Amino acid sequence: MPIIGAKAFGGAPLSGDRLVRVVYLDESGHSSNEDAAIVSGVILDPDKQWLLLTNEIEALKHKVPEQFRDNFVFHATDLESGGKYRRDWSDEERWTLLNELLALPRKLNIPLVAGFFTSGLTEMAIHFGSLKLCTR
Structure with missing residues (x-):
């Protein structure tokens, strides 16, 4: 049964009654010697x-x-x-x-998700496993 009036982050109406997804992400590693980083993961429907x-x-x-x-x-x-x-x-x-x-x-x-960036475009700071992107 749909949740009446519920909307997705983009504003579109939600459909269905199983709205929760679990996202597992991992980054490729980071070091001052690397000029690129990759973050990838999966999006699970836990039900x-x-x-x-x-x-x-x-x-x-x-x-x-x-x-x-x-x-x-x-x-x-x-x-x-x-x-x-x-x-x-x-x-x-x-x-x-x-x-x-x-x-x-x-x-x-x-579903798989992935993103990447190079040091020429952005800087990356990783703090205790969370990803923070800062544009120059």
């Missing part, structure tokens, strides 16, 4: 997608070698370059798992 995504991620964790499975966190850098896993987990297996992880948004119809 429809959260449990599906959680189950898919848990299923992928079972593909992680058993010696690494406890407290395993998917981190693209570790899966791509190997890091602490390089000796005991083949590149091909890590890359296959990373590709399966990256395929989940398309598989589950989860």
Whole structure:
């Protein structure tokens, strides 16, 4: 049932009764040596997608070698370059798992968002995980 009179931030009327979305964002890292930054993420409809995504991620964790499975966190850098896993987990297996992880948004119809900027256009200050953009 629509919420009567409710409007989106842009002023358009809202439709439907499931208005909440959960947004997960991450930034590419930052340093004074970098001249660009990227922020990307997913927008979840928690009523429809959260449990599906959680189950898919848990299923992928079972593909992680058993010696690494406890407290395993998917981190693209570790899966791509190997890091602490390089000796005991083949590149091909890590890359296959990373590709399966990256395929989940398309598989589950989860929207992706991304933004970037270069130091020539803007400055970036990151404070305790929040992103603050300042134009010059």
